[in-house]
Amino acid sequence: MNTTHLSPLHRRELLRLLGLGGLAAFLGRNASAAEQAVAAAAAPAEAPNPAACYRRFHIGDATAYVLNDGYMPMPIQPMLATEAPAEELAKVLAAHFQKPVAEMPFNVLLVNLRGEWVLFDAGAGGFSAPTIGRLLPVMVAAGVQPEQITGIFISHAHSDHIGGLVDAKTKELVFPHAKYFMHQREFDYWTAPSPDVSGLRLPKEFISGMLEMVQTVLNKAKPKIQMIAPGDRVLEGIELIDAPGHTPGHFAFAITSGNEQLLHIVDAAHHEVLMFEHLDWTMAGDSTPALASVTRKKLFDRAAADRSRIFAAHFAYPALGYVRKNDTGYEFVHDRWTWT
Ligand SMILES: [Zn+2]
Structure with missing residues (x-):
């Protein structure tokens, strides 16, 4: 199958939805997945x-x-799950009532620490697909205005995490009173003349589009970015954890208040079933896939040992839960919703 089997309208829709030139060609390796993605793109659900x-x-x-x-x-x-054998993948998906095309959520964490509103990443903004970039209305509905944000910890510089820093139309910064914190290694990687993208299993056109977008946002945001390193104490209650693999300077965060800790693993795992049962299944956008699995294991071991709650950017919303070790690997245990 290649994407020429799709009608021009569907191909355009897919590209528009993913905001990623060239990904349709990549998806062409898997007919049913591509077609289902297109079907979803052609008839997007009503925004909640x-x-x-x-x-x-x-x-x-x-x-x-x-x-x-x-x-x-x-x-x-x-x-x-780029490297997963098809039969094994089908088995895991069936056992967990999962479909071959997932609605991948994009979740952002906002915390009030001693009166300061702190964001962990800024969402996709207007730089990606039309089904994402809804952070601002959601945050305002929660009662917090962009002017109230004083700090933004950037986990890594993929477009779905930094796009929201800049208004895609006006190119102005969205959070006027916020300072941004970012791993020096991450900034250096993306702003190098030719970042090493050899580990990515994505089409070339997509990678070049991504580099252009990331560099546009980082250049605009640069004057407000404070470069940080793992272990730095920027704000009391926030531990910066080196978590490379998905990108070279990817951070995880441990946020502590009182006697509780939340471990925000961000993009150290992208699915709450697949990457728990199979630590070595990685995503196509990992810059160093083998290192991504090593980092994931470290974070899972820490969360399981500490019994601390975890949060992740792309697990099923609201993406809060716990890590339990079992005989064969790990499992994610969803947190219970509470009124308080
Ligand atoms: Zn992400």
């Missing part, structure tokens, strides 16, 4: 009320929110 897209919870004394920035239909192969 922003007030239904946040969840308030607490980390000790701190109030926190999960803000859903939207979703994209994502073919599990080739995107989310």
